[in-house]
Amino acid sequence: MSNLRERDAATIAQIGKLRFSPLSVVGGQGNRLIEEGGRSLLDLSGSAGPAILGYGHPAIIEAVEASIRDMAGASLLLYPNEPAVSLAERLLAITPGNGERRVWFGHSGSDANDCAVRVLQAATGRSRFISFIGSYHGNLSGSMGISGHTAMTHTLPRPGVLLLPYPDPYRPQFSAEAVLALLDYQFETTCPPHQVAAVFIEPLMSDGGLIVPPPGFLKALQERCRRHGIRIVVDEVKVGLARSGMMHCFQHEGLTPDLVVFGKGIGGGLPLSAVIGPKEIM
Template sequence: MNSEELLQADSKIISNALKIRFYPITVKAAKGTKIIDHQDKEYLDLTAGWAVANTGYGDKRVADKLQEQYEALSFTTQLSAPEENMVHLAEKLISIIPGDFEKKVWFGHSGSDANECIAKLVPLSQNKPRMLSFMGGYHGQTLGSMSLSGHPAQSKFIGSGNVVKVPYPNPYRPLFGSKENLTGNIIDFIESEVFTTISPPEDTAGIVVEGIQSDGGLVVPPDDFLPELKKLCEDHNIYLIMDEVKVGLGRTGEWFSFDHASVAPDAVVLGKPLGGGMPISAVVGRKDILDAGTAVHMFTASGNPLSSAAALETLSIIKEEKLIRNAKEIGEYFSQQLCELQARYEIIGDVRGKGLAIGVELVEDGETKTPAIEETAAVCYRSYELGLLVYYVGIHSNVIEITPPLTITKEEVDFSISVLDQAFKDLEEKKIDIEKVRKYSGW
């Protein structure tokens, strides 16, 4: 089956509810940082499959571990007949997550069901009905995780009414009109407005937040935001929940985004890269949160032997191959090169990020900051034509997201910059076929 045949079959029989497409690629194979399509064309992948392939594609250590585990024990339902991989994985996760309190671990399949766990168990554990989260946040597609989200992708649906959403501190687009005291304005709004009206502290169980809003546009808050949010939670007996599904496990140049702020959350939500490509998610948190009920949030294949074995090996690879350091060093180099592009192309309004979680926001005008939506899609499409895979995100669909495998090299960054440079040049010279671009709506 060639690419055209596969895309036709996909269009005919695969649900559109399962799709978000940016260009007509199909995938036959992948290795390291490269993806190969059905015409044997090779692409450098800056998406890591929505930040799943942190350790790269097809790592032999993970492949060997999966074969070994499948031959020894292909499956047991950990709900009723546990084996040791899940326990060892829980021990490992507890060891790398801060917090001087007794912790437990819950396992699932995806970031969505992990945040669903938070939506259920945090209010139950606190005996408080309400939760706070942030505009622009993306926490999943199930009812509870969707309710916690503040992203346009979920705006077509009505979630649970117990969640109040507040502004996220965006230095490039400050909602209160000024970058000055950005954190203070948000904290004051929560304390003086939200807490005194629709979500009083005695009814508020937890605050769910991303250390970097990923699908919201790679928004990096001010350095003092997470420490001040943690203090707010402590002052009002509210749990702080960090969603690290996309930016956790080394991507930002630390194990977790909140490590940059030296904050110890009450619970941490993990997913995407944890299994090295195998489906697995986790919540690591206070014992009283995760023991709030028995058999109240369980799935037959949770923590299964294959996914748990892959996750253990993935964590070892991240540590032993120093991928966190590589994310920090290569991420800094990547950001520097992108800033040089910004100096040459007025459409690039902002370059931001930490480590290898980088966002490039495109605007029609630097003063008004009007989102350059179609232009962003065009740059991503043209990059694909030139052998580079990037997606776009953001509540306005105008932020190029750069989240490559953490194994990416300086030479691969240089190639990426050369392709993006050409794509921006082609955009300026109107050499991109916009009709082709319009066939792929992305977000």
């Protein structure tokens, strides 16, 4: 009989596979993954982010079971849904922000960033965005179009997107000062700030190299953008919800973003994502 890897190759499309090891997995318990053949391995990957409570956490099992046993519908479209409203209330309570805000729910980090792009363009009437070389915001057309990851060069960026270098202590030519100076130069020349709806930023660049931005950079970026009415969207999909040691990664820098995007860990392994933003934009 063929093994799981062979069956996988014979059935599941190559699109979206990113395989770094020969591991094939049949189960998971706590912080361990169970390899085909039964070997139990300490999992240091968290499945690339979503498994922030590990595998088979009793609280997740209980929550899933309760929601399926007594299901408040299967959609938010037609009527208010108690568990969704409770979750929105909780997210608003734990996420710093200004003014009246609203929450949108989706299924993945990609669709949440797509949503943010769409609502920002519609609400501001501005169609340009700024993001960073190395950033990964998702694999749907909207979120791909504002990403700058080197594995995505097969997809053209969205027209009008400005990709800046992410300030990087290991690349002194991309100091915080140099990146901010480049942004100022772009504003003065080919990227008029009044055309820019928002900046998308990972508060700690994840797939682009696990880069911690120099202290003060995020705030300086935010101040520059606020001067021009440009919104700050913080992508917390990978590094949010306490993975960095604070509830939100942007809190390390005392930032107050306009929009916050959640994914991965918010579902604990189930497909769930969210965007929090100003009521008038959402």
